[in-house]
Amino acid sequence: xxxxxxxxxxxxxxxxxxxxxxxxxxxxxxxxxxxxxxxxxxxxxxxxxxxxxxxxxxxxxxxxxxxxxxxxxxxxxxxxxxxxxxxxxxxxxxxxxxxxxxxxxxxxxxxxxxxxxxxxxxxxxxxxxxxxxxxxxxxxxxxxxxxxxxxxxxxxxxxxxxxxxxxxxxxxxxxxxxxxxxxxxxxxxxxxxxxxxxxxxxxxxxxxxxxxxxxxxxxxxxxxxxxxxxxxxxxxxxxxxxxxxxxxxxxxxxxxxxxxxxxxxxxxxxxxxxxxxxxxxxxxxxxxxxxxxxxxxxxxxxxxxxxxxxxxxxxxxxxxxxxxxxxxxxxxxxxxxxxxxxxxxxxxxxxxxxxxxxxxxxxxxxxxxxxxxxxxxxxxxxxxxxxxxxxxxxxxxxxxxxxxxxxxxxxxxxxxxxxxxxxxxxxxxxxxxxxxxxxxxxxxxxxxxxxxxxxxxxxxxxxxxxxx
Numbered sequence: 001x002x003x004x005x006x007x008x009x010x011x012x013x014x015x016x017x018x019x020x021x022x023x024x025x026x027x028x029x030x031x032x033x034x035x036x037x038x039x040x041x042x043x044x045x046x047x048x049x050x051x052x053x054x055x056x057x058x059x060x061x062x063x064x065x066x067x068x069x070x071x072x073x074x075x076x077x078x079x080x081x082x083x084x085x086x087x088x089x090x091x092x093x094x095x096x097x098x099x100x101x102x103x104x105x106x107x108x109x110x111x112x113x114x115x116x117x118x119x120x121x122x123x124x125x126x127x128x129x130x131x132x133x134x135x136x137x138x139x140x141x142x143x144x145x146x147x148x149x150x151x152x153x154x155x156x157x158x159x160x161x162x163x164x165x166x167x168x169x170x171x172x173x174x175x176x177x178x179x180x181x182x183x184x185x186x187x188x189x190x191x192x193x194x195x196x197x198x199x200x201x202x203x204x205x206x207x208x209x210x211x212x213x214x215x216x217x218x219x220x221x222x223x224x225x226x227x228x229x230x231x232x233x234x235x236x237x238x239x240x241x242x243x244x245x246x247x248x249x250x251x252x253x254x255x256x257x258x259x260x261x262x263x264x265x266x267x268x269x270x271x272x273x274x275x276x277x278x279x280x281x282x283x284x285x286x287x288x289x290x291x292x293x294x295x296x297x298x299x300x301x302x303x304x305x306x307x308x309x310x311x312x313x314x315x316x317x318x319x320x321x322x323x324x325x326x327x328x329x330x331x332x333x334x335x336x337x338x339x340x341x342x343x344x345x346x347x348x349x350x351x352x353x354x355x356x357x358x359x360x361x362x363x364x365x366x367x368x369x370x371x372x373x374x375x376x377x378x379x380x381x382x383x384x385x386x387x388x389x390x391x392x393x394x395x396x397x398x399x400x401x402x403x404x405x406x407x408x409x410x411x412x413x414x415x416x417x418x419x420x421x422x423x424x425x426x427x428x429x430x431x432x433x434x435x436x437x438x439x440x441x442x443x444x445x446x447x448x449x450x451x452x453x454x455x456x457x458x459x460x461x462x463x464x465x466x467x468x
Contacts, residue, residue, distance in 0.1 A: 022046035032057035054081035219428025234258040325351040339369035409444040
């Protein structure tokens with residue numbers, strides 16, 4: 001009889017049922033490793049952890065049965081742990097408040113309430129779990145690589161403080177629409193594969209490699225962004241629009257906007273034009289001038305580009321396949337380069353040559369420097385046309401465009417006939433469009449109490465304006 005009573009008291013200390021579907025476990029450091037089998041013998045779906053635990057206890061949570069769908073750690077204190085090697089964890093050390101890697105990896109847990117004094121979340125801590133929502137306490141300072149990756153049911157993330165984020169934290173969270181927090185740097189692969197994503201976090205200045213690759217963004221606002229990594233916005237099936245007000249972007253990585261089938265417009269960049277920048281983006285129209293020292297390999301391959309492009313005075317080299325198959329191109333204005341002929345290869349404009357090996361494209365050159373273009377082994381294969389001066393020709397291709405709100409709509413004024421006007425919400429949804437072919441146009445029914453983005457194309461000028 002005494003033995004039975006002792007067993008009942010011992011079990012109650014570690015696992016106290018608080019309802020028919022909830023179990024409360026009061027921990028002392030290192031004991032949950034022993035008790036997880038006892039906990040798994042219950043049919044309860046909710047688990048509340050109280051007392052104190054260390055990394056050994058939290059790592060043991062990976063063994064929880066798949067019927068557990070909710071874990072409440074709000075009253076749990078996570079203490080520091082450093083292994084002496086006796087427990088098989090030689091070299092492992094965790095600070096107070098730190099969740100170790102893989103804690104609930106591939107678990108059935110849908111909801112977690114984290115401790116208020118949480119300091120860090122380890123890599124893959126919740127990866128591939130059934131988590132639907134998570135609140136990050138203000139005390140949290142670091143979240144490791146892929147901490148929530150492949151959480152396909154995750155829809156809501158509330159971030160209370162300033163966090164140092166690892167790479168790929170939300171990679172392949174296919175239900176995630178946004179996270180409400182400001183961050184200056186979006187790490188590599190952070191939102192890669194987030195097919196439901198609707199917005200970029202606020203205050204971003206640097207975007208890492210593949211940060212939004214394959215995501216569901218329809219429009220991206222790059223105002224304030226200074227650097228964009230390789231493949232940052234590649235392979236996005238819904239992307240239609242890029243805003244770059246102020247254009248302070250200094251550096252763009254290879255293939256930053258590669259393979260975006262619905263992207264129809266891109267502003268000019270003041271920085272570099274890297275390899276594969278807009279390759280395999282068949283509907284895109286670039287800004288009116290390309291003024292990068294180097295136009296990279298296959299930068300505009302497989303695009304419409306424009307009917308006409310202007311090369312600015314900085315251009316010194318056009319690499320192989322830069323304009324491969326850009327068959328809409330019929331005029332290139334190089335007058336601003338005067339006699340500074342950019343280096344090209346025979347493959348820079350591959351796919352545009354006719355049967356005679358010539359390019360059926362007009363090359364507008366400065367009259368005073370015409371000879372150096374006509375004598376060049378590649379440039380001479382274009383249909384060269386002399387123009388009076390670089391200044392006159394560049395000015396003639398540009399249109400002055402003004403956009404302003406009116407009661408119930410907007411007004412667009414242009415010094416040249418307007419080819420196209422498109423109006424989007426801040427999330428990238430097209431709400432109005434017209435092709436007036438006149439110098440003035442008004443659009444009614446435009447949202448009045450929310451941010452809108454207006455894209456205007458007139459002659460070879462494209463302007464994108466955000467109206468608050």
